[in-house]
Structure formats: structure tokens, C-alpha cells
Amino acid sequence: MRGKMRLITTMLIFGSIGVFVKKMNMSSSEIAFLRGVIGSLFLLVASLLVKHKPSFKALKENALLLLLSGGAIGLNWIFLFESYRYTTISNATISYYFAPIFVMILAPWVLKEKLTGVKVGCIVAAMVGLFLIVNPGGDGQNHTLGIFYGLLAAALYASVILMNKFIKNLSGFETTLVQLIAAAIVLLPYIGWQGTLTFAGLNSTSIIFILILGIIHTGLAYFLYFTSIQELKGSTIAVLSYIDPISAVIIAAIFLGESMTFVQMIGGILILGSTFLSERLEMKIKTPTPTS
16 A cells, blocks of 8 residues: 555656646756756665665666666656646646557567557547647647647657666666766756756746755655555556646646646547556556656
């Protein structure tokens, strides 16, 4: 039961990310960079406290994949945060949960897995759902662009899932710790090149929110995630992970007054239902990666 409560707590924490990001007057790249730095420092301290020592031989063997996947995580955060800015948290979250569909589409080529009729059905249903949630709007937000950014974030997260399948002899905690460090390292020259590392919007409110995002939403949430999944079955993890998007929609409605039309709700159900079924079919992942 303790494992379930920790995972539920983790998903509720992930579900509130969008509200904090929308309240920060900083660029998405700055937020992603600081999240990576603060989150990795928290996990590094946690690993020292529990006296967890990763295998340096394994780290060296997986160095390239860890660097690439870490960079993908950093860019994935940037596009997800951009998605929050251009559309509702509901639309951004649901489009982000398209990641398992991308994995299913790429699996036959990358992993040599068979594309069954059920998987094709999941892909088609998710595509229909995506069509239903796209709302050009008239409320001053560019929902189409926001959903596009959400899909880019999902594609990058899907690449992380696929790359993690080739990482050997490292636990999920070790992999994520190194990936967060790599995300910060890769993002630093990127945002330096973009000229966005000015921290011009870093006021007292943003400082509090970025600390919450880095410590609570990243460091603590990832620590709770990996300590909980050690006690739970894959099917339980798959079911409870959907507390994240559901809570995100509810939290956005309560704190930001966001809403979805009936047609968009149907679209969201189609996408989340398809990804849920795909994840039930896909239980071969050694250690799942946190979604947010």
C-alpha cells in the first residue's frame, strides 16, 4: 500500500506542473535548464544519503545513450512548457500522452517488434482523438501550435523510452539521475546560443516556483517514483500513471478556470484510452521512465 500511495503522490505532483510553469515569467528553456540543475542536485544528494553508488563501468559503456537521452529530456521539457504557453494544460497534457503511440509506430523498425491489429487500432483511435481535441479557438490562444509543441515533446519522450531499452546494467534511478545531469549540460550551450539565458523574469515568485519545480516536481517526485515502482506490478504502474493527466485537467480547471468541450473530452478519452491499452500490451520496459 505504501508503494501505491507514493506513486499516487508522484502522479499528483506531476499533474500540477503546468500550473506552476504558466505562472513563471521566464522562457521555457530557462525553466527547463534550472529544473535539470536543481532536480539532478536533489537526486545526487539523495543517492549520497542512501549510499547508492552507480557502476562507473556501466556509465562509461552507456555514455553516448545517456547523453543523447538526457539532451532529449531537456528539449522535451522545453517543448512541453511551450505547449503550456500556447494552449490549455488539458490539451498540452493529452497531446503529450501521445508518446506511447509514437513508440508503437517506431517499434517495428527500432525494436523489430510486430505491429499487431490491436496496436494499429490504438494508433488510429489516438489519431482520431487528436483530431477532436484540436481547437483553433478564438480566445487569444494558438491551440494548434500548442498541441504541435505537445506532440514534439511526446516524440522526444518517445525517443527517450526507446533509447532506455538499449541502456544496460543501470537501474532506473541511476539512469534518470545521469539523464537529468546530461539534460542540464546539453541545454546550457543550446540556450546560450539562443540567447535566452538572461533570467530577466526571475523575480521572487519565479524563484519560489522554480525551486518547487526543481525540488518537488523533479527531485522528490522522481525519487518517490523509483522507490514506489520497485514494490508494484507493471499493470498497477500503468493504471496509476493516468492519475497524472486526469489530475492535470482537474487542477487546471480549479486554479486556471480552463475547460474542455464535450468533443475534446471524447478526443482525450480516445487518446488516453489508446495509450493505456498500448502500455498494457507493452510490459517489456525494464524500468519505466517518469512521464513529466
